[in-house]
Amino acid sequence: MRAKYVMSEVFLGLWRNISMTVAMIITMTVSLSMLGFGLLLYNQVDVIEEYYQTSLEVVIYLDRDVTEEVTAQIESDLKSNDLVAQVEYESKEDAWKRFQETFEKSPDLVASVDAEVLPAAFRIKMKNIDQAEELIAQFADREGVYQATNQKEILQQVFDILGGGQRLTLIVALVQGVAALMLVANTIQVAAYSRRREVAIMKLVGAPNWFVQAPFVMEAVFAGVIGALFAFGIVAAAKVFVMEGQFKNLFSLMPPVEWNSVLLLLPILVGISAAISAITAWITLRFNIKV
Known part of the structure; x- marks a missing residue:
C-alpha cells in the first residue's frame, strides 16, 4: 500500500x-x-x-635515384642491426598499391596523387619502438636515404x-x-x-x-x-x-x-x-x- x-x-x-x-x-x-x-x-x-602500438614501424624512405647497390647495403645493415626485429622492402609499385588500398574509399585523393611521387622504402619493425630514434640517428644521413620517420611520433x-x-x-x-x-x-x-x-x-x-x-x-x-x-x-x-x-x-x-x-x-x-x-x-x- x-x-x-x-x-x-x-x-x-x-x-x-x-x-x-x-x-x-x-x-x-x-x-x-x-x-x-x-x-x-x-x-x-x-x-x-x-x-x-603493435604495428608501429620506422620507415626509411629512399631517394628516387638510389642505386641497387646502395639499397642492398642499407638492407643488409638494417637486418644485422640489433635494434631491428624485421625489415620489409617496399618498392615504388608496392608503395602505390598500399596507398590505393589505404585510401580506397577516397577515390578523389587517389586520383590526385602521381604514382611516381611515392618513393621506395624500408618498413622496419623494432624490437622496442622506444628505441626508434636511435635507429633513425644511425640511418638518417646515410647515402640514398631521403627521410626516416618514426610512426609513433606522428601518431x-x-x-x-x-x-x-x-x-x-x-x-x-x-x-x-x-x-x-x-x-x-x-x-x-x-x-x-x-x-x-x-x-x-x-x-x-x-x-x-x-x-x-x-x-x-x-x-x-x-x-x-x-x-x-x-x-x-x-x-x-x-x-x-x-x-x-x-x-x-x-x-x-x-x-x-x-x-x-x-x-x-x-x-x-x-x-x-x-x-x-x-x-x-x-x-x-x-x-x-x-x-
Whole structure:
C-alpha cells in the first residue's frame, strides 16, 4: 500500500510540474550524452593506442635515384642491426598499391596523387619502438636515404588531439551536470512547496521523514533515469549513423568502436544519473525544505 501511494505521488508530482520535468530530462540528457561520449572517447583512445602500438614501424624512405647497390647495403645493415626485429622492402609499385588500398574509399585523393611521387622504402619493425630514434640517428644521413620517420611520433600528435577532445567533452559534461543538479534542486523545491499542505498533514499524523521525502526523491530519480536512457540512445545512434554511417570513411583508419563499449555505458549512465538525482533531491529536502 505504501509503495503504491509513493508511486502514485511520483507520477502525480511529475505531471503537476510537467514543464520543469521536461526541462530536467532534457538537461540530464544533454549532460549525460556528453559524459557518455567522453567515457567512450576515453576508452577508445586506449584501444587506438594498443591497436597501433603493435604495428608501429620506422620507415626509411629512399631517394628516387638510389642505386641497387646502395639499397642492398642499407638492407643488409638494417637486418644485422640489433635494434631491428624485421625489415620489409617496399618498392615504388608496392608503395602505390598500399596507398590505393589505404585510401580506397577516397577515390578523389587517389586520383590526385602521381604514382611516381611515392618513393621506395624500408618498413622496419623494432624490437622496442622506444628505441626508434636511435635507429633513425644511425640511418638518417646515410647515402640514398631521403627521410626516416618514426610512426609513433606522428601518431602521438593524433593521440594528443584525441586527448584534448576527451578533456573538452568531460568539461562540457561537468558544466552541464552542474546545471542539471541546480535544475533538479529547483524542481524539488517547487514540487515540495506546491504540496506543502499535504506534507504538513502527513507530518501531523506522524508520517516518518523518509515516507514524506520518498515521492520527491523518486521524481528526481525517475527524471534522471529517463534522461540517461535518452542519452544512451543518442550515443548508440551516433555509432550507427555517424561512426558507421555518414562519416564511416573518416573512421576507417581507426579500430571500430565495439558495441560492448557502448552497451557498458547504459548501466553507468543510469547509475550515475539515479545516484546524483537522489542525493541532490535528498540534500535539497533536508536543508531547504522543512518536512
